[in-house]
Amino acid sequence: MKIVVCVKQIPDTTDIKWTENHTINREGVESVLNPLDFYALETALQLKDKLRDVEISVVTMGPLQAEFILKRAIAMGCDRGLLLSDRKFAGADTFATAKTLAKVITEKIPDFDMVLCGQFAADGDTAQTGPSLAKQLGVSLLTYVKAVDFQDSKFSATRETETNIEKYEVLTPVVLCITQGDYEPRRPLIDGFIRAKNTNIERLSCSDIKMCDDEVGLKGSPTYVSRAFTPNIEHAGEICINEDTEDTVRKLVSKIKEYV
Amino acid sequence: MSKKILIYIEKQNSVSEELAKKAQELLQNFDDAEIAGIAINAGLDLGSKTYFDKIYYVNDSRLENYSGEYYSKISIDLITEINPDIVLIGATSLGRDLAPQIASALQTGLTADCTALDINEDGKLAATRPTFGGKLMATILSKNNPQMATVRPHVIVTDFDVQLKDTEYIEIKPQIDDIKTHVKLLETIKKEISAGIEDAEIIVAGGHGVKDNLDLVYQLAEKLNGKVGVSRAVVDLGLAEASIQIGQTGKTVSPKLYIAIGISGAMQHTVGIMGAKKIIAINKDKDAPIFKLADFGIVGDALEILPQLIKSL
Structure with a gap:
């Protein structure tokens, strides 16, 4: 069985420092693997634990530096790492990204059984790349998948929406977008890190996957950003420095009463 | 046209x-x-x-x-x-x-x-x-x-x-006879949806700044008969359920009063509270962008202020 996991590196925004101008202080902001991608990887690894004969390929698109997230996935137990890295890929929107991912999968892992993605990336949160990828691969899709199981030679998936918990029978090939499950993604062990160090990451350019320049990146994207701006929300509210806690609490109580 | x-x-x-x-x-x-x-x-x-x-x-x-x-x-x-x-x-x-x-x-x-x-x-x-x-x-x-x-x-x-x-x-007449789906719904369980934070009139929300003292946030919410919300940082640390996360990757809320405690106010959080009528913010960092949104803000340590505030309500 062949499983493909699509992952993304994102800036670590959990502990943001602010400048005086209310903008983000970018110094020391590191890249991390998108949190939900850990759950997609863990889902693939659990199926591998169960079914044994499983090859897990991990795919990402990004700068060469994004290689570290593929190494991390291999350290966790995945088998192959494919890095789509080409200046031509830059500026891709979710459609162009999905198209590129669909192409690398059909070129390099055409006999895939399952493609797993994180439900959304914590930086953009469009949640569009996975569904778009399913459509471009022409296979069925389930989103918001909390758990995948294999029993009596059948795959099943549990999907959780705002209102429902749904149980599905799943045939392959299929694309599943994985959300946070009731389990902890595993941490790599020492031998995993050693294996990752010795595993060659396959670097692929636009021409390696037989795509034209105008199909990828900014050119291949049906959307474009016409304007980017910092919103100017000035809400001339009253700001007090807490010097005397008793006085502060008094003010707070009176404001709460006023507002409710 | x-x-x-x-x-x-x-x-x-x-x-x-x-x-x-x-x-x-x-x-x-x-x-x-x-x-x-x-x-x-x-x-x-x-x-x-x-x-x-x-x-x-x-x-x-x-x-x-x-x-x-x-x-x-x-x-x-x-x-x-x-x-x-x-x-x-x-x-x-x-x-x-x-x-x-x-x-x-x-x-x-x-x-x-x-x-x-x-x-x-x-x-x-x-x-x-x-x-x-x-x-x-x-x-x-x-x-x-x-x-x-x-x-x-x-x-x-x-x-x-x-x-x-x-x-x-x-x-419209659906043309769906030829679809052969690989996913088949076996069972649907309706979730018991307790009145969530989406409809709450008062929300007390805790962020990175009070991550180890969320009980104070809960106590304040109880006193005010409100609901508790959190920022993504708190959920990422495993300290709260994703169902009470507010912001771009969480819920969108529109309460009468939103009290943000130890929340810096990154845009991914504030897009979830644009519908709030009034916002009170408590944060140590005077430069935190939440103060641009707040109707009333206190620059100070929530851990000093909250216990007294809870007592006096």
Whole structure:
């Protein structure tokens, strides 16, 4: 069985420092693997634990530096790492990204059984790349998948929406977008890190996957950003420095009463 | 000039009506404007007067439960037939599954979770959303038609003088016999939905600054008869359920009073509280952007202030 996991590196925004101008202080902001991608990887690894004969390929698109997230996935137990890295890929929107991912999968892992993605990336949160990828691969899709199981030679998936918990029978090939499950993604062990160090990451350019320049990146994207701006929300509210806690609490109580 | 907007009508969700009202505002300067809805097994009790000019509907037993493949096929067929300039869909769990499948098949641009929609000077849909991890707002345009966008419930509220219209209902015949899906629904369990934070009148929210003292946040919420919310940082650390996370990757809320404690106010959080009537913020960092939003702010240590505040309420 062949499983493909699509992952993304994102800036670590959990502990943001602010400048005086209310903008983000970018110094020391590191890249991390998108949190939900850990759950997609863990889902693939659990199926591998169960079914044994499983090859897990991990795919990402990004700068060469994004290689570290593929190494991390291999350290966790995945088998192959494919890095789509080409200046031509830059500026891709979710459609162009999905198209590129669909192409690398059909070129390099055409006999895939399952493609797993994180439900959304914590930086953009469009949640569009996975569904778009399913459509471009022409296979069925389930989103918001909390758990995948294999029993009596059948795959099943549990999907959780705002209102429902749904149980599905799943045939392959299929694309599943994985959300946070009731389990902890595993941490790599020492031998995993050693294996990752010795595993060659396959670097692929636009021409390696037989795509034209105008199909990828900014050119291949049906959307474009016409304007980017910092919103100017000035809400001339009253700001007090807490010097005397008793006085502060008094003010707070009176404001709460006023507002409710 | 003519302009046509198609809106996906979701059963039991206010977002479809919010979008129809917004569409009336967007199209106010077009003499030949049409607002159409598509209702797939959404019931027929929509009424003869709605905010839509036309509603295309289908009721079919095979469509009782949502299926991305079936619903997207029907939507794509209708879009191909009536050729709308713009397609708007609620950014619900259904919409976030459906919209990218439609956009991808039509090879057109889709902007997710917009916080503002406008028509620009070229008559194009200008869809604005937070981007780059919430650092910036971006206005996004689509090169092709239909120009698509999703919007969360309660985010876009228009004060435009909207009108109820005599709605024309048109039945569509779904062409879904050839679909061979690989996912088969076996069982649905309705979640017990306790009144969530979406409808709370008072929300006390804790962030990174009080991550180890969330019990104080809970105590304050209890005193005020409110609900507790948290920022993403707290959920990422495993200290709270994702169901009470507020912001771009969590819930959108519109309480009477929002008290943000130890929350810096990154845009990915504040997009979730744009509907709050009043905001009180307590934060140690005087430069935290939450103070730009707050009606009343205290620069200070929440751990010193909260115990006394809880006592005096």
